[in-house]
Amino acid sequence: MVTKESKKEQGDTAEARALAHLQACGLTLVRRNYRVAGGPRMRGGEIDLIMRARDGTLVFVEVRLRAGLAHGGAAASIGAHKRARIVYAARHFLQRYAATLPPCRFDVVAIDSDALTWLPAAFDAEGG
Numbered sequence: 001m002v003t004k005e006s007k008k009e010q011g012d013t014a015e016a017r018a019l020a021h022l023q024a025c026g027l028t029l030v031r032r033n034y035r036v037a038g039g040p041r042m043r044g045g046e047i048d049l050i051m052r053a054r055d056g057t058l059v060f061v062e063v064r065l066r067a068g069l070a071h072g073g074a075a076a077s078i079g080a081h082k083r084a085r086i087v088y089a090a091r092h093f094l095q096r097y098a099a100t101l102p103p104c105r106f107d108v109v110a111i112d113s114d115a116l117t118w119l120p121a122a123f124d125a126e127g128g
Contacts, residue, residue: 013034014065015048017110019117027051029062036092045089057103060090062122065111078108078123 014067019029025082031050048060086106094101108122 010065011063014111015063017111017116018061018063018118019049020058020116021109021118022049022051022061023116024095026054030058034091034093038088043085045085045087045092047086047089047093050093051107055103057105058094059105059107059120060093060110061107061112062086063109066113067077083123101111 006015015032019032023029028051029049030052034050036044036046047060048063049059051061053059062082064078079095083106088105089103090106094104104125105121106123106125108119110117110119
C-alpha cells in the first residue's frame with residue numbers, strides 16, 4: 001500500500017534537499033529550524049536553515065515547497081507577514097553577537113514540483 005507523505009514529511013524532505021544543495025554550493029549549516037516565541041502582536045518566527053557562506057555571511061534561508069506554479073509558485077508564497085516573522089527570528093538569533101554583527105542576508109530556496117531555485121538575497125530586513 002502506498003501512503004501519501006504528510007505535509008510535515010514533505011517539508012522535511014524539501015528542507016533536506018535545500019540543505020544538500022546549499023552545502024554543495026559551499027555553504028555550511030549553522031542551525032536548522034530555529035524557532036523563537038512571539039512578541040505582543042506576533043506569533044513568533046522560524047528560520048528553516050541558518051547557513052554560513054564562505055565569506056562569513058550569515059544566511060537565513062526560507063524553504064518553500066509547492067506542487068506547481070499555480071498562484072505564483074513557491075517563491076511568491078512568501079508574503080510580508082511571513083518575511084516579518086523570519087526577520088523577527090533572525091534578530092533574536094543575532095542577539096548572541098554582542099560586539100560585531102556578521103554580514104547577513106535572507107535567501108529563499110523555492111521548490112516547485114521538482115525544480116529547485118535558490119534566490120540569494122531574496123528580501124531584506126526592511127521587508128523588501
